[in-house]
Amino acid sequence: MYPRFIENHIHDALTYTRVVLVSGPRQSGKTTLARQIAGRNIPFLNLDDKTTLDAALADPVGFIRNLDRAVIDEIQRAPDLLLAIKTAVDADPRPGRFLLTGSANLMTVPRVADSLAGRMKVVRLLPLAQAELKGRPSTFLDTAFQGEVANVSDIAVGGDLIARVLAGGYPEALTRSRWNTRQDWYLDYIEAIVQRDVRGTAQFEKIPLMPRLLRVLAEHSGQLVNYSGFGAPLGMNHPTTRRYTGVFESLFLLHTLQPWFGNVLKRLTKTPKLHFLDAGLLAALRDITPDRVKQDKRLFGPVLETFVLAELLKLASWSDDRYEFSHFRDKDRKEVDIVMEDRRGRVVGIEVKASATVTARDFAGLRRLSEACGDRFVLGLVLHDHEHPVPFGEHLFAAPISALWS
Secondary structure (H helix, E strand, O other): OOOOOOHHHHHHHOOOOOEEEEEOOOOOOHHHHHHHHHOOOOOEEEOOOHHHHHHHHHOHHHHHHOOOOEEEEOHHHOOOHHHHHHHHHHHOOOOOOEEEEEOOOHHHOHHHHHHOOOOEEEEEOOOOOHHHHHOOOOOHHHHHOOOOOOOOOOOOOHHHHHHHHHHOOOHHHHOOOOHHHHHHHHHHHHHHHHHHHHHHHOOOOOHHHHHHHHHHHHHOOOOEOOHHHHHHHHOOOHHHHHHHHHHHHHOOOEEEEOEOOOOOOOOEOOOOEEEEOOHHHHHHHOOOOHHHHHHOHHHHHHHHHHHHHHHHHHHHHOOOOOEEEEEEEEOOOOEEEEEEEEOOOOEEEEEEOOOOOOOHHHHHHHHHHHHHHHHHEEEEEEEEOOOOOEEOOOOEEEEEHHHHHO
16 A cells, blocks of 8 residues: 555644545545545445445434444545534543545535534545555755755666556556556546536436537646636537536545736736646546657647646645645736645745756746746746756756655
């Protein structure tokens, strides 16, 4: 079993917080991790079990009343339990009483967010990071915010890099060695999500169109959001497409990367960008395999950008610091794929390139971002398919993708 570097944060949170929620996509490893943390002495209640779910739905207060401590898996299937948990932990505010897992972002539901405000710590568990697959924590974020490039080890370039990126990070998918069976797993996964979780999230009149919508969104991953354009091929209007896309985001399949705002440059794009949260899932939806990338390297760029963003979000999830993620694009179309900002206001910009060659032109967006940030800008990186870091000016480097797990 692979180490999950978020585990220490969960153990720590249970010592000072009444309720801890581990949220993330299905099959990312939440149940396995929760069982491991709970051990044998704490009741484990799985709401994917019909009998347990029926009991929770029939009498939420009674279900919770006699529990001293418990792990409740897939809590989104019975959200009324959260109100009963609030009552229980208000009456007995000892820390670590409830460890919950959820495959939907419950904090987007106002009554849930309000009811457990100040009582619950939310921890996000995404599919496996490369650092977890290697069993070694990464120092990339700490080093980057010191204005330096991490020492690169375990270098992956060319075909090795392509294979790592397209494999994704879902543990079950990684057990399948053949590309066709691995991608079949991802497609079956999407079908199961639509049939079980989307139907359970809200009432939708166009459920059969949702897998097709997800394929359309996959073709636009890494691009500026345009709901009218996304929905047009399916005959869906802007509000409907936006609503359905929001459901996929609440299920941790998609991530909307907001635009960066600064005080110096006024002419900035205010449109978010759409990303998937797993490169393997995106590759399966776009039918991209290593053989297809060898024939057409242009297919690799959007998947690589998704991979880099997902890796950074994973690294941030177990960091002691907090980071804001955004993208930068001005009216002259100077852009930076990913902008990271820490609590001190320091900024690191990252541009992602699938090629092995980087030129000064590839730093145009990072230079514009540097101008906007002034002294807050500590590092600009063009991450690409290469073995060694190369300086391109003050605080600017081309660096290997492999730096992410070094």
